[in-house]
Amino acid sequence: MKYAYFPGCSLHSMAAEYDHSVLEMCGRLGIEMNEIPDWNCCGASSAHSTNHLLSLAIPARNLSIAEEQGLDVVAPCAACYQRLVTVQHETRHDVKIKEKVNKVLGDRSYEAKNDVKSILDVLVDYGIDNLAAKVEKPLQGLKVASYYGCYLVKPPKICHVDDAENPMIMDKIMTALGAEAVQWPYKTECCGGSLLLSNPDIVLKLGRDILQVATDAGANCIVTPCPLCQPNLDTRQGQINSKYGTDYKMPIFYISQLVAIALGSHKNNMKLHKHLIDPTELLKVI
Amino acid sequence: MSIVNLSEIAERNAGFAAQVLEESGEDVRRCYQCGKCSAGCPVAFAMDYRPNRIIRMIQLGMREDLLNSRSIWLCGTCSTCTARCPRDVDLCRINDTLRVMAYREGIKSKVKNEVLMHDLFMKFILKYGRIYELGLALGMYMALPMNGIKDAGMGIELMAKGKLNLLPHKIKGAKELQQIAEAVKRLEAEE
Numbered sequence: 001m002k003y004a005y006f007p008g009c010s011l012h013s014m015a016a017e018y019d020h021s022v023l024e025m026c027g028r029l030g031i032e033m034n035e036i037p038d039w040n041c042c043g044a045s046s047a048h049s050t051n052h053l054l055s056l057a058i059p060a061r062n063l064s065i066a067e068e069q070g071l072d073v074v075a076p077c078a079a080c081y082q083r084l085v086t087v088q089h090e091t092r093h094d095v096k097i098k099e100k101v102n103k104v105l106g107d108r109s110y111e112a113k114n115d116v117k118s119i120l121d122v123l124v125d126y127g128i129d130n131l132a133a134k135v136e137k138p139l140q141g142l143k144v145a146s147y148y149g150c151y152l153v154k155p156p157k158i159c160h161v162d163d164a165e166n167p168m169i170m171d172k173i174m175t176a177l178g179a180e181a182v183q184w185p186y187k188t189e190c191c192g193g194s195l196l197l198s199n200p201d202i203v204l205k206l207g208r209d210i211l212q213v214a215t216d217a218g219a220n221c222i223v224t225p226c227p228l229c230q231p232n233l234d235t236r237q238g239q240i241n242s243k244y245g246t247d248y249k250m251p252i253f254y255i256s257q258l259v260a261i262a263l264g265s266h267k268n269n270m271k272l273h274k275h276l277i278d279p280t281e282l283l284k285v286i
Numbered sequence: 287m288s289i290v291n292l293s294e295i296a297e298r299n300a301g302f303a304a305q306v307l308e309e310s311g312e313d314v315r316r317c318y319q320c321g322k323c324s325a326g327c328p329v330a331f332a333m334d335y336r337p338n339r340i341i342r343m344i345q346l347g348m349r350e351d352l353l354n355s356r357s358i359w360l361c362g363t364c365s366t367c368t369a370r371c372p373r374d375v376d377l378c379r380i381n382d383t384l385r386v387m388a389y390r391e392g393i394k395s396k397v398k399n400e401v402l403m404h405d406l407f408m409k410f411i412l413k414y415g416r417i418y419e420l421g422l423a424l425g426m427y428m429a430l431p432m433n434g435i436k437d438a439g440m441g442i443e444l445m446a447k448g449k450l451n452l453l454p455h456k457i458k459g460a461k462e463l464q465q466i467a468e469a470v471k472r473l474e475a476e477e
Contacts, residue, residue: 007419013451014444015460038458045363046407049385052309053472058411058463104469106462152363164369190328190364197426198399199360200330200433219472230447235440274447276440 001125003117005033008080009041015227017271021256022076022119026119028263029126033074036065040132045049045194056090057104059083064110064136076119076256077154078226079193080185085109085116086122089158094277105265118152119225119255120161120169128176138178143283146170146220149209149226150190153280164188170255174223177262184217193228208232208240211248221251223258230254235276251279299347306344310383316373317341323367323377324395337367337377350463352410359400370459404419412464415457
């Protein structure tokens with residue numbers, strides 16, 4: 001398996017441990033990731049909040065470069081994935097939009113021939129049974145709340161998972177790794193990622209709700225494929241505890257960290273020291 | 287007491303709904319006000335007009351109220367409303383369109399911080415080709431010093447853990463992105 005790799009800005013700064021663990025995981029699975037040369041930001045929520053055509057053209061530049069390589073594109077960041085897959089969807093379904101995008105791209109062209117995939121798609125393509133067969137260190141003792149967040153699963157016409165309300169893909173992956181997949185009702189609730197810098201109080205409330213529901217369900221950790229959700233729940237946990245008088249110490253993992261550990265990567269190689277909530281004590285159970 | 291005929295008002299002000307349809311592809315006349323969008327919206331509690339009212343206001347042509355509302359900027363674009371709508375109205379996309387309209391017309395939102403965040407974000411993308419997280423955070427803290435004070439402790443921890451790059455990374459294609467933005471402006475001016 002071979003893909004064009006779009007890390008996105010978060011994976012090159014706040015979420016460096018996600019980037020690192022995705023590449024480690026893929027290396028162990030024999031999945032080749034070719035970073036898109038000179039990739040640019042996907043535009044995130046700011047581009048589509050201010051100009052629709054620009055919000056398609058900015059990420060289209062990346063897809064165009066990947067198309068030259070003849071590869072499908074993998075974007076581990078849920079927000080980047082949503083922006084890229086939106087471009088793919090709109091240009092495939094609307095000829096006029098495709099024309100306009102190509103017009104503003106100048107010398108480049110984008111035919112929407114390649115697919116855009118999330119990190120969950122990559123693991124599903126690999127095969128969850130095949131993944132289970134490669135597990136060297138089962139994650140027994142981990143009670144994992146699979147937190148998909150919103151961008152990877154919605155809107156359902158564009159972001160295709162098994163079920164936008166109660167997705168099970170990541171739960172099945174966690175079970176395949178030997179962990180217990182705790183069932184809880186907040187799998188796809190929004191953490192408020194896009195409001196982090198402008199309205200932090202809203203974000204703290206949403207984070208508190210998610211941590212509480214996961215705790216009530218008996219989870220001892222949360223796993224996510226989103227580099228907005230992870231820092232929101234991890235780095236803000238102290239502020240949530242101060243504001244609400246709670247005492248959460250919930251480790252928040254990236255999916256690739258847990259997959260790589262189960263495949264035999266050493267936990268010390270997962271850059272877990274970058275997390276504010278230290279998961280080392282919890283990982284002693286496996 | 288006077289009687290207000292909402293159907294008449296909606297008919298008289300149908301131009302706004304038509305404009306929203308033209309720009310977003312979404313027809314608000316489909317909405318039958320079940321309220322599922324508001325029930326599921328994670329930020330409805332903080333909004334001045336809840337999601338189902340946004341649609342009703344478009345139907346009634348309440349353009350100025352909506353483009354000046356907090357709601358359109360507080361929407362976190364999670365698409366839960368869209369996922370659950372039994373009438374297949376993509377409200378998340380409509381909110382995009384309302385934000386774009388307000389932004390284009392330079393309407394100073396009551397949620398100025400949101401507009402500032404998008405301004406800074408776009409500035410960094412077009413200048414460097416990638417987002418400069420530390421620059422974005424510092425820019426926002428200058429506008430919202432209280433948030434800066436609250437986040438100072440956490441910020442120090444993040445720096446200590448090497449989670450934030452001190453300097454921006456500029457891609458070779460940054461100029462290409464500026465040209466794309468210029469081309470978008472030209473194309474829109476022609477239309």
